Each structure stands twice: as C-alpha cells, then as structure tokens.
Amino acid sequence: MDMKVAKKLGLKERYSLMTRDLAWDTTYQPMDKVFPQTTYEGIKIHDWDKWEDPFRLTMDAYWKYQSEKERKLYAILDGFNQNNGHLSVTDARYINVLKLFLGSTPPLELMAARGFSMMGRQMNGAGPRVACQMQAVDEYRHFQTQIHSISNYNKYYNGMDEFAHQQSRMWYLSDGKSFFDDAITAGPFEFMVAIGFAFEYVLTNILFVPFISGAAYNGDMAAMTVGFSAQSDEARHMTLGLECIKFMLEQDPDNLPIVQRWIDKWTWRGTRKLASVGMMMDYMLPKRIMSFKEAWEMYVEENGGALFKDLARYGITIPKCFSQTIEEKEHVSHQSWIGFYMKPQATPFHTWIPTPDEMDWLSEKYPNTFDKYYRPVLEFFDAQEKAGNRFDNKTAPMNCQVCVSTMKFNEPGDPMEMCFRESIYKGEKFHTCSDHCKEIFDNEPEKYSQTFISSHQVLQGNCEPDGTDVNAPDFKPGQNMLDYWKLDKRALGDFNGSEDQKNFAAWREQATKN
C-alpha cells in the first residue's frame, strides 16, 4: 500500500497551520483598506509574523475545556441557588459588595468583549487577531456568568435590579464607563495597552483576587465559583497583553515613547478606577482577607515592580504615577468610603460606620493614617447619626474631567489638603484630580473635553427621566434624579434599619430554627 508517512508536526508548527497559514494578503482589496486602523497611532510594525503566539489553543480544544468548565460552574450555581445559598454569607452587609460589583464589573466586561471583537477584526496580523477574538468570546463568558451568579441575589435583596439601566446613568459608575469608553475609542494599539496590559496584566490581580477571595471568605460560593472559573481565562488574557507590549517594542524603537506614554496613562487611570476595590476590601467585607494597602504592596508594588524591571530591557521605565500610588494606598480606601457614606440618597448600595472592632482592625492595618485622619471623621459621623443628625451631602459633586472620580483625593504629601488641578482649553476651564490626570488631559484635550460628567449634564437638563419637558417654565434640573436612575428607595442609605438587614435576619432565622 502506498502510504505516505505523516510528518510529525510540532505544537508551534501545527498551531501556525491552524491560524496564520489560513491568512493571506488580500489583492482584490488593498490590505490597508481591509485593516485601516493600525497606522494612525504612529506605532510602526514591520513584520506581523514576528508575533509570538502567547498561547496555542485551537477551537476544538477551546470548546472541550470551556464546556467542561461551564458544566461545573452552572451545576454549582444551581445548587447554591436551590439551597438558599445567599443565607450562608457571613452577614448581610456582604451583599452590598455584590451590588457594587454588579453595577461596575459586568458592564465593563461587556465593553471588553466588544472592544476585543474590534481588535479581533482590526489587527493585521493573524496571530494577534485570533488571540483577541478568543479573548472577546471569553469576555462574553465573564459578563454573563457574573450576571447569572448574582441574579438569584437580586430576587431577595434591593439595589441590584436596575444595574443595566444604571450603567450609563449612575454618577459613581461613570469612572468605569469613561475608562472603557476611553480605551475603545482609542486606536487598536492603545486599546491593547489600556485593557490588555494595564488592566488585565498590571491591575487585574488587585481587582479579582480581593473580590474572589472576598466571596470565598464570606461564604458566597456563587461568586467565588465564577471567579475561580474565570481564572484560567485570565491567565491567557495576561499573556496576550504582555506579548502585545513586547511585540510593539521589538518592532521599532520609535514605538517606545508612545508605549511608555500609554503605560503611564493607563496605569494611572486603572489606579483611580480601583479606589472602590480598596473600599470594598477595607470596609465592606464583613470578613476581611487583607487590607487594601497590603494587597497593593503584594500585587502592584512587588509583582508590578518585578514586571517593569523585566520590561526595562526594552527601555520601559516604571510608570510615572507609581510613587504617588504608593503614597495613596494608605488613604484612598478611607476617602472613598467616607465619600460614599456622605451620599446616602444617591447609591443603590448601603453604607455604614464600621463597628469598634473593625475600626481597631483599620488602626492596626493603617498605623500611619487611620487614627490620625479617618477615625475622627468616622466617629464624628457615628455620633451625629446616633443623635439623629445623619450627615447627608445633597450637593452635586465636582468630578475630575479625566477619571471622573469625585474630587476627594489629597494633595501629594499633604493629607489635609484636597488636590485640584485645572487646564484651559479653547477658553474653557477643566478640572482634574491630580497631576497625572491633568497630564492626560493636556496631552489630548480634544478628547477629554468631551467627558460626560453627570453633575454638569444634570444642570444642562440632560439627566432627566424619559418624557420630562425640559422647556417647561417650571422645569428645574436635577429634581428627578431617583427616577432618572430608577433607584429604589429601599436600596438607599444606611444598612442599619434597611429592608435587607431585616429580611436577612428573618430568613436566616426561618432557615436555621424551628
């Protein structure tokens, strides 16, 4: 029998046949018309074939692994829900973490899905294109499994029911929205640095480890399982982000200053975005994993520091903002929680004053700052609350034009002084929260002058419930914010005395006693 002996294919060769060998340079349409986006940012790529595939997963293997993971994940979710798993969490305050998470994270995973789809269409090279497509479909997985895991909580607790409506309207969610809107409206290479590298590589651990460990520590098997199940996807995403950075830097020395500017910008933007993670770790988890400061030291200073050391051979220097983030790690979680506590009429999650035990934990974890700056504020609020004079800041906040955080961070080196910066563009004054945000603004004023700041938009009549007549003679802007947000009154304000608190206690009683 005339039987040809099949050549033994190496993994790399085989993967290449399964991806880039499928591609060809188009001739009926010019390549620069087929891939029109990869030149205008100034990044120079001479040879797309030099791209090293960060992982080699063909679709058959992908479906095999992913379907096994999905089967297990949904079995656990079903079991958790059927067995009233929500009553096994440490204390009902924990559920507010899920409210914060549902509003802030699945909508951003969705943007990552759409953004990576765009990369999976726009990258000229077949290698990066396939890797981006795979990340896109993974991101669909992530926002969907997150929604599915929290869906059952929504049936029993307030404040989660309107997350989809609130994603583009809620004032405190606009920092995350601006982050992803910024990345997706940038060119493809900047998107890869912003999301693929800064977010998925440098900062992802400080976002996911605390959340997933927080879920595990607090008895939330649903969220924990979703997190653990996403981890192997995340490992792929991290290698993609890193490979993209290395690829750009190896292709042309002219790429270095552009990439460095993006790393500086997006590390800072990501840091600002993560202030709310700090507040979750230090204030919202009834059973804490570690302090935000400790997490920052471990995941950003140590791991991130080592990463940038590794990238030094390409000429990359540690992001400019690094020293400021180290100074701020002792402040931002307290400033954020106090900021939210002061707005009891404007969030779909509850706030509270930490118990005396919890304050002592904070003193121990933050020996340089907590007792000196933040305990006195919290104790003052506590006394006021007990005296029937709960602090309620009803004014519209002032926001940073770049990161859209409310202005609440301190001047570097001076915790008693709030930090403000301003820039003038086309005769108009724009405010920023820090030197780094100001620099970002000044580099691209045309872009950042567009930022949708809801406290400004309210005054222009752009944040009203559908059907409001903004030209009516008696129209006053901002009178109907709860309707505009579809914010359930039961979800507002203090945890103490809330419906969540009462229901949880009653249901747990029902489930554990006769």
Next chain:
Amino acid sequence: MAIDLRTVSITPLRQTFGHLARRMGADKPASRYIEATMDLQPVENYHYRPTWEPQYDIFDTTRTAIKMKDWYALKDPRQYYYGAWTLARGRMQEVAEGDFDLVDELGLAAAYPAEGKAQALKTFLPLRHVAWASNLNKAYVSSYGYGIAISQATCYASMDQLGVAQYVTRLGIAFDDLDALATAKKDWLEGAEWQELRRYVEDLMVEKDWFEVLVAQDFALEGLLYPLIYERYNEKLNAAYSPVFSMLTRFQREWFGETTKWLDAVIKATGADNADNKAKLAEWIKKWRDRAVVALKPVAALAFGAEADAIMAELVQNLNARAAKAGIAL
C-alpha cells in the same frame, strides 16, 4: 414512589431585573439567555467619539441602513449565551474527535481511492481560507453590530468559522499531510476556479454596512456554499467511494443546519419590523446571491462537472425559498 423533598421556602421580593421585567411585560423569572443578552449594551451618555471613526458613536444605529424599533428583536431561537453555545460546540467537537480518531485508526484516509481523493482535496481544502474570511467578516458584524443579541450570535459564529477552518485543515492533514494544504493555498491565491470567490470575500472585508455583510456572507454565500459542498458534494463522494469526507465534515453540516435557524429568524424579524427593511434585505439578497452564484460556479464545476449548473440552479431555488419563508419577496 414520588419522594417529596423539601427545602426552606422563602418568598422572593422580585423575580427578575427591572429591564427584563419591563421587556417581558411582567415580573417573572427570565431564562439565562434573556439575562445574558437583553438591553445590556450601552445606548447613551457615551464619553468620547471613536478616534478611528469620529462620525459615529461607540455603538451607533446608523452604521447600517437597516432600522429597528427594537434591536433585541434579533434574538437567537437557539438561545445561545456563552454557556449554552460552548456546551453545544463541546458536544460537536467530541463527535468530530471520534470521527477523526476512527478514520485514523482504521486507515480510512490512506485507503481512499486515489482518483477520488485528489479531486476531493482539490475541492475541499481551499475552503479553509473561505472559512477564515468568514471568521473575519463575522467578526466585523460582531464588532459594529447594534445590541448584544446580534453581537454575541455573530461572535460565536465567527469563532465557529475559525473552528471550521481548523477542521478543514485537519482534514487535509489526515489525508495528505502538508503538501495538499500548500497546493490548496496556491490554488486559492492563483487558481482560476477560486478567484471570483476570493474577490467576493475580500470585497466584503471593506464593506461598511454590517448588516449587508451579514446578508452577503452568511445568507447568500454560505447559504449556497454549504449545501453545495458539505451536503451535495459529500453525497456524491459517498455514493462513488466511501463516506470518509462526510464523516470528517460532519461539524460543518451540523453547524449549517443549526445556524440557518438562527439566521432565518434574524432575517425574518428584521423584515417584519418595517417595509424599508424588507426592501433593503431583498435588494441585498438578490445582489449578493447573484454574485455568489458567479463566485461558486467554477467551484461547482470542479465538484460536479457537467451537472454543476443544474445543481446551482436548484440551490438558488432553495435559497429563494428560505428568503420567502422569512417574509422577503425577491
């Protein structure tokens, strides 16, 4: 005997999320597909305009000539959210794996009659590049389409086509090692039989209206190509030789049968929204169907020789019937 297992029963405050209750018209439990899909894409208060196309918003209904009162009417009758999709594909890949293993174990490829094999590989293998183009064109629809209903279904379909391209590659490896793949690529780039088809998919790579790309790639081209090759040509080979090619392209056949249900539902819902959509769809289907016939005729001739025209005519009839069933009069 029925066993009455008991769990502690707590009355929920609500059955579902607000946006889903409004959509369903009642507060009732929503399926996982509905939860994972409906009304999730941002529609307002975008912060910045794309630097790459500042004339549009990030998500913009005017990227297509199609108008919809509700973009989530384009829902998927298969109810594929990620989990459901990947479980379905996981099952299909398991079967495909079994088929490839069996062919290998029994030496079926090596035993295939030489004259049939050469002609079959010449027909099948360039299709890995067609699937690759399909992956790219579907990625375009998924990137710039409006609403998660269409973006997720086309994202999954795009990955499916990457899978198809890889299965065709494995088919080549199973039969004739790497030389056949190299020859097929040369045919794809230079062979006269393939140039109209290559022109067709490359033209779609620069088409801006995402819905037109969907119609041209998924409905017109694949609506003719898949029955032509993965059904008819396989039947011909089965009768003349053995069902090995049918076995190793089972994924493609099942995929097409299943995906057609989704696509026809999308076309139907789009046409049903308004008369302009109907007219637009009819115009696009006719335009791209006629071009697809030109593109596929040489491929059909390669596969069927003298019978090609009659088979193509029949497949066009079938495609017209699908359009008619979806409410689009051509």
